[in-house]
Amino acid sequence: MKTLSHWFFDPVWQRDVVPVCLRCLILAVFFLNTGLQPVCAADALIERGRYIFTIAGCASCHTHAAAFPGGRSLDTPFGTFYPPNITPDREQGIGDWSEADFRRALAEGVSPQGEHYYPAFPYTSYTRMSQADMRALYAYLMTRQPVASASRAHDLPWFVSSRQLLGLWKAGRFVPGRYQYDPGHTDDWNRGAYLAQALGHCGECHTPRGLLGGMRSSRYLAGTRNGPEGRMVPNITQDRETGIGDWSPAEQRTFLSSGRLPDGAYTGPLMAEVLGSSSMSLTAADRQALATYLQSLPPIHHDIYYQFDPFADQQLRE
Numbered sequence: 632m633k634t635l636s637h638w639f640f641d642p643v644w645q646r647d648v649v650p651v652c653l654r655c656l657i658l659a660v661f662f663l664n665t666g667l668q669p670v671c672a673a674d675a676l677i678e679r680g681r682y683i684f685t686i687a688g689c690a691s692c693h694t695h696a697a698a699f700p701g702g703r704s705l706d707t708p709f710g711t712f713y714p715p716n717i718t719p720d721r722e723q724g725i726g727d728w729s730e731a732d733f734r735r736a737l738a739e740g741v742s743p744q745g746e747h748y749y750p751a752f753p754y755t756s757y758t759r760m761s762q763a764d765m766r767a768l769y770a771y772l773m774t775r776q777p778v779a780s781a782s783r784a785h786d787l788p789w790f791v792s793s794r795q796l797l798g799l800w801k802a803g804r805f806v807p808g809r810y811q812y813d814p815g816h817t818d819d820w821n822r823g824a825y826l827a828q829a830l831g832h833c834g835e836c837h838t839p840r841g842l843l844g845g846m847r848s849s850r851y852l853a854g855t856r857n858g859p860e861g862r863m864v865p866n867i868t869q870d871r872e873t874g875i876g877d878w879s880p881a882e883q884r885t886f887l888s889s890g891r892l893p894d895g896a897y898t899g900p901l902m903a904e905v906l907g908s909s910s911m912s913l914t915a916a917d918r919q920a921l922a923t924y925l926q927s928l929p930p931i932h933h934d935i936y937y938q939f940d941p942f943a944d945q946q947l948r949e
Contacts, residue, residue: 679767683830688831691909710787711785722779737757749785753832758805800845819920823924827925837864868930887911
């Protein structure tokens with residue numbers, strides 16, 4: 632009977648068995664070390680997606696009675712829109728969407744079936760999101776609890792009910808493309824611009840729109856009388872009379888973190904909801920970056936409380 636030492640020094644055992652054992656040992660060590668890394672990386676990706684979901688304000692529109700099943704009404708001059716179910720339910724939500732489908736919806740405003748989305752879904756801003764942020768948001772949503780709640784059909788007048796016509800609207804008013812870093816500004820400014828233009832989609836509410844619903848770029852963030860639910864949305868450019876040009880940087884950061892205005896009062900219910908569901912969750916660095924960007928905007932004198940004729944020639948030309 633061979634002892635352990637005989638087996639160990641046996642040339643056949645060394646030739647055939649030892650390499651296999653070594654390979655198993657190497658693989659075990661490899662998976663022990665690298666097997667933890669994908670888990671950690673996945674956790675970090677999902678956590679990043681959770682942050683993006685929050686600061687992008689997704690919950691404000693897509694949450695109604697349960698987690699992200701859609702159904703909340705959005706009243707606009709063009710009809711009432713009902714955001715869809717974005718839980719990973721395979722029949723009623725987006726559970727059967729690929730990551731590419733998801734990115735296409737955000738970047739191009741097109742469904743997996745090739746239909747155009749109405750711009751009540753702010754893909755006109757989300758198109759500027761980075762691919763990495765889109766991937767993280769998708770990863771987060773796919774970890775949520777599926778909810779088998781059917782999305783409600785939009786309630787729209789006949790003249791805007793055709794999705795085919797949306798292609799024509801997009802051709803003249805929608806410019807797709809990711810945010811481009813501006814080397815003429817600091818990293819802090821660029822981060823703030825990305826937050827305002829892409830994730831926070833500030834212009835969707837704070838920029839007035841033309842007769843066909845396109846944002847008036849000449850009045851970017853200058854406020855509007857006809858915001859969501861027919862409410863006024865203030866001018867947040869640096870105009871000292873009609874905007875926030877007399878706010879200090881500290882006052883801007885305080886507002887973003889608490890909703891408290893420089894005069895001690897608090898913002899109205901519409902913006903309070905936005906702050907509570909998104910902006911108040913910004914990190915201190917992102918809050919600073921957003922304030923830095925807003926402070927750099929050119930002043931636009933636009934008094935939304937002034938009673939003007941909406942059918943005046945000057946208004947129709949803008």
